[in-house]
Amino acid sequence: MLTPEQHARQLIDAQLTAAGWTVQDTKLLNLGASAGVAVREYPTASGPADYALFVDRKLVGIVEAKKEGTSLTAVAEQTARYQASATKHAQRVAEQLPFGYEANGQEIRFADARDPEPRSRPVFGFHRPETLRDWTRQLHTLRARLRTLPAVTTAGLRDCQIEALRNLDVSLKDDRPRALIQMATGSGKTFTAVSFIYRLIKFAGAKRVLFLVDRGNLGRQTLQEFQQYTAPDDGRKFTELYNVQHLTSNQLDTVSKVTITTILRLYSMLRGEAEYDAGNEERSGFELNGDAPQRPREVAYN
Structure with missing residues (x-):
């Protein structure tokens, strides 16, 4: 039997895959596997992030995963901490990573840290790697x-x-x-x-x-x-x-x-x-x- 946390991770893995991401474990890291790679339990100065999102080998965002049924509205601050945390041996698009997600397998929330007043909002699914690539190239949101x-x-x-x-x-x-x-x-x-x-x-x-x-x-x-x-x-x-x-x-x-x-x-x-x-x-x-x-x-x- 899977725990609620494990079941949520299975669902999140499937959602990321459906949106075009290659999901990997940190020990099997291969950033050249595809344009978008989501790495589980990626190490940061604040501890392992549940998922680190890489586009074209550059770190662009974080996914904070919670068990099914968890309210996500109060999790954004935790995501933001990982977005600002230092990482070793990783190219970053910015010191403060722009894209942050919270997910529990049933809901997904998203915020862009570059917005004038960033705030978490519900989204239908994870954005595709190509979408995040385009957004990182824009001067303003x-x-x-x-x-x-x-x-x-x-x-x-x-x-x-x-x-x-x-x-x-x-x-x-x-x-x-x-x-x-x-x-x-x-x-x-x-x-x-x-x-x-x-x-x-x-x-x-x-x-x-x-x-x-x-x-x-x-x-x-x-x-x-x-x-x-x-x-x-x-x-x-x-x-x-x-x-x-x-x-x-x-x-x-x-x-x-x-x-x-x-x-x-x-x-x-x-x-x-x-x-x-x-x-x-x-x-x-x-x-x-x-x-x-x-x-x-x-x-x-x-």
Whole structure:
């Protein structure tokens, strides 16, 4: 029988492997095995770290592992101590390692020490080594860039749209994880959404924006809004500057800055399904499910 700690480590090993990491024991260390190597029980000045994350042979982060059922919200300080602890015979991307995770096999929390106000937050899975490599090469994090957004260009905007964009800027600069824009019918909600997406991509360096709609016809209308939008500081159309993909298959275009899809197709993709019947996208999820109670659906790492 495995102890709760051993069982959690098995699950964490599998989660790291699914995200593209090669998991190794310290005694069998081979940093050339792959681009991303997660080393168990790696020695530091504060004691062995549960997992040390190496990308291209350089130490970039720490995973603090706890047994199943452990609350992770109070563990971030322990992770931060390992991130700052000295290590022998290891190249580091920085004296204070930027990436810290807490995991118990069921939950994963993450923090980037380079953020203006670093804080632990839940994530769906461990980030891929390629993602951490890209982040280490950036001068500032996304949350830092959100604090330097320029003032909203008000030409051609209605008062309610200006108010929405300005208030959203405040929310983003305050690092609030969620925001809601509530506007009346006919007030230009989609135009407002395209406006702030343009700002996120151009000024905050957002890599990709996911635009979720309830059904297929709303996705087509949204694509038209992007095609008709003229950048206020450039004069060109949005789709002349950035690629926009309206998903009609389960294949993502890797160069697109904006991906428009229905919630139904997104769920199909997270399930790892190769295709999805487009006819289902013309009805909302509420119509497809009817009034029958639905238990939460499970998806795996993808």
